[in-house]
Amino acid sequence: MENDGATNINEQTMCLCGRIIAFRTAWTKNNLGKRFLGCSYYRRLDACDYFKWVDPPILNPRYKSVINGMLRNANREAVLEKKWQRRVLYHRLVLGILVLVVLVQYGLC
Template identity: 80%
Template structure:
């Protein structure tokens, strides 16, 4: 059985929640606990989930950690936005090119 020790809590792959299922390791994304990991019911969000909750990591005391994680999240969001813009731009250019080809074909009576 694999063991993991993060300083706050010792857990293993078979940690069980209150309803008898294997607990899932999740990451908190709230402002107060940004990036902090915890164990919770693997059915979280479903009606039959239990209320099992246990922190795995110690709280991040250094405010620098929070700013680094915030910066990484902002960069990831910025990258996703740029990718969507790029995809729209490519689609737009293909549509314009297709319309130009269609106009030329119609103009020369090939369509």
């Protein structure tokens, strides 16, 4: 893996396999938030191994800790939002069934 820290993003638009390179952000614990260039078919069987860091390494461990904490909070909020959406859907379903039962019981449906 190359790392020159001052990569000109426009210096190469094609990766080794001839596809357009993709500008990505790393989400691994050690490289959280670091940007890199890679094959647009990354993690596919027909992808090449083109990879080049755009950002310099994060040397201060405190920065890594803060970024990891922010990511955990964002993930926690996403999980809570999904639970809330399920709860709202459940309540709407129960309310709909109750309305249907009342309408059937009074012969309105």
